Amino acid sequence: MLCEKAVDAIKKRLPDILKLRNEKRKKEDDSYVSEGDLLVQTLILAECRDILPDHTIISEELAPFTNENWRENGSYIIIDPIDGTENFVSGLKEWGVGISVYTNGKHEESCIYLPELDEKLITGGSYIKYDSRICGLSSSLSKSDLLNLPAGFEYRIIGCSMYNMLNAIKGSYLRFDNVKGVNCWDILPGLNLALEHNIPAYIDGEKYSGQILFPVKKYKISIGVGCE
Incomplete structure (x- = not known):
């Protein structure tokens, strides 16, 4: 492989x-x-x-x-x-x-x-599953975005989509959201691994189903609990 x-x-x-x-x-x-x-x-x-x-x-x-x-x-x-x-x-x-x-x-x-x-x-691998209450956020958020975050959650901002998506798949994050939009190479690995492990994954508000994405736009994503 x-x-x-x-x-x-x-x-x-x-x-x-x-x-x-x-x-x-x-x-x-x-x-x-x-x-x-x-x-x-x-x-x-x-x-x-x-x-x-x-x-x-x-x-x-x-x-x-x-x-x-x-x-x-x-x-x-x-x-x-x-x-x-x-x-x-x-x-x-x-x-x-x-x-x-x-x-x-x-x-x-x-x-x-x-x-x-x-x-x-x-693909085909396994991992230890965690049960977190942490929500991961993209580093592209503005100060006003941060001030308007809903209360009741732990938040983390780490500027690495691979790190964030992997943690959402493992359950080390409750979920990860990028609401500003990123390129296809930033998200396709995480989206497909989430799909494989039955982790909810959404792109531009629609449930992800494994389709290829091309570098023609930026995509908003959510992975993890509560995305449905």
């Missing part, structure tokens, strides 16, 4: 990846890309070429995409080399890698891997 091979490749090179934390630059949207992002992408792409050479790659670090002929029945590998780059370049451990594979329009496998926390969940 591609995901297992990619995780193994990243794990072997983790010391080299971490050495690249301070080698960064800003992109047009004012977010960072680091040499660590690019090394992780190189490692994953090498596995893609070896295992699924005929699949089209959709990756955050290959964006922006223009005039692409996206096909719902096509074969794609969607990659987020480092989700939470701001955390990564700041020396925080809450960053992750996401991969989803679709073949002829059908989901084949997904993974979320948190290298420094040594946590992963891959």
Whole structure:
């Protein structure tokens, strides 16, 4: 499986990846890309070429995409080399890698891997289930958004979608919401792993059913208890 091979490749090179934390630059949207992002992408792409050479790659670090002929029945590998780059370049451990594979329009496998926390969940895998009252929130919320949050919950804001979605799936979060919208590579691994483990998952207010998402817009998501 591609995901297992990619995780193994990243794990072997983790010391080299971490050495690249301070080698960064800003992109047009004012977010960072680091040499660590690019090394992780190189490692994953090498596995893609070896295992699924005929699949089209959709990756955050290959964006922006223009005039692409996206096909719902096509074969794609969607990659987020480092989700939470701001955390990564700041020396925080809450960053992750996401991969989803679709073949002829059908989901084949997904993974979320948190290298420094040594946590992963891959299609077909299992995990320890928790019962939390914590609600995870996206880091894109404004001050006014935060002041208007409903009372009665514990809240956490960690700027890493992979980390947040994995915790919502495990029950370490009661739920996770991103109400501002994110790209397809930020969410497809978590959505598909939630679906596999019967965790409620919604996209733009509609129940997620495993369909591929393309980099044509930003999507709002909710995963966990109370999303229905």
